[in-house]
Amino acid sequence: MKALAGAVALAPSVIRGSTQILGVIGDPVAHSASPAMHNAALAHLGLDYVYVPCHVLPERISQLGDAMRTLGIRGLNVTVPHKQGVMDVVDDLSEAARQIGAVNTIIHDAGHLVGDNTDAYGIAASLREDGGLESLPPKVVLLGAGGAARAILHAVLQDNGVEQVTVLNRTLDRAQDLVDELGAGRATAGELGDSEPLAAAGLLINCSSVGLAPNADASPVGDGTGLHDGLVVVDIVYKPLRTKLLQQAEAAGARTVDGLGMLVHQAARAFELWTGQRAPVNVMRQALLA
Numbered sequence: 001m002k003a004l005a006g007a008v009a010l011a012p013s014v015i016r017g018s019t020q021i022l023g024v025i026g027d028p029v030a031h032s033a034s035p036a037m038h039n040a041a042l043a044h045l046g047l048d049y050v051y052v053p054c055h056v057l058p059e060r061i062s063q064l065g066d067a068m069r070t071l072g073i074r075g076l077n078v079t080v081p082h083k084q085g086v087m088d089v090v091d092d093l094s095e096a097a098r099q100i101g102a103v104n105t106i107i108h109d110a111g112h113l114v115g116d117n118t119d120a121y122g123i124a125a126s127l128r129e130d131g132g133l134e135s136l137p138p139k140v141v142l143l144g145a146g147g148a149a150r151a152i153l154h155a156v157l158q159d160n161g162v163e164q165v166t167v168l169n170r171t172l173d174r175a176q177d178l179v180d181e182l183g184a185g186r187a188t189a190g191e192l193g194d195s196e197p198l199a200a201a202g203l204l205i206n207c208s209s210v211g212l213a214p215n216a217d218a219s220p221v222g223d224g225t226g227l228h229d230g231l232v233v234v235d236i237v238y239k240p241l242r243t244k245l246l247q248q249a250e251a252a253g254a255r256t257v258d259g260l261g262m263l264v265h266q267a268a269r270a271f272e273l274w275t276g277q278r279a280p281v282n283v284m285r286q287a288l289l290a
């Protein structure tokens with residue numbers, strides 16, 4: 001399986017006169033895992049597209065719409081630092097992109113550009129498929145209040161069974177601003193390090209970058225106080241895959257979900273929006289692992 005995925009990921013589709021272009025824009029972009037995932041999926045289904053990384057500087061972002069229309073680029077993923085900037089470039093925003101305040105996917109149809117955000121879909125799909133959560137527990141704790149936390153708070157609040165979300169962040173003001181803007185009266189803010197909200201929670205999601213390599217010995221819950229076996233613990237950090245938080249959660253008897261799921265499912269949704277085909281999620285996951 002590994003050899004197959006590796007071979008697929010490294011061999012781009014055959015490029016013909018009819019091949020359509022997909023890609024990802026970012027600054028930087030060379031580290032992106034998206035080309036490997038998407039090209040593996042395209043090759044697997046034999047679709048006539050190619051997915052390329054494009055290094056786009058912030059001062060050029062206003063020209064992106066013209067570039068897409070001129071070259072007939074079918075779709076783009078958008079990564080740091082352009083997720084807000086492209087909101088002014090597209091003709092329409094999806095409801096998710098509008099509410100989250102960020103675009104990670106652009107779909108181009110005959111000159112018309114729609115900005116969407118598939119990160120919220122990605123976490124919801126990962127909770128369902130990787131975490132086994134058909135519905136979410138009433139009490140949820142999110143760690144972090146940056147861009148990822150915005151999409152995840154939006155996704156969590158789509159579930160009407162969620163009664164209270166506690167957003168804990170190093171900078172309290174930032175958590176408060178997020179809660180005020182997106183909390184819909186069901187979220188409260190607190191400081192990272194407060195373990196009290198964990199006791200009643202059934203789901204904990206780390207949306208901060210704490211634990212990301214090279215600081216892999218750090219955990220957003222310190223020594224792990226408050227973790228318990230009634231929790232599902234998700235870490236969106238996927239380098240390393242088994243973060244300190246996930247190790248602590250496992251030791252406490254909690255169910256754990258690593259960050260590959262959200263990454264793969266947000267990509268799968270974008271793939272489906274562009275190609276109209278169901279994405280081969282396992283092929284994309286194997287390409288990432290390879």
Ligand code: ATR
Nearest residue numbers: 144145146147148149169170171174207208209210
């Ligand atoms: P992203 O778009 O990936 O969410 P971001 O907007 O830079 O990135 O947000 C990073 C999150 O990780 C923030 O919640 C940040 O906390 P602050 O709002 O206080 O900056 C959190 N974070 C990053 N490094 C941290 C650290 N060393 N300790 C605690 N929190 C940290």
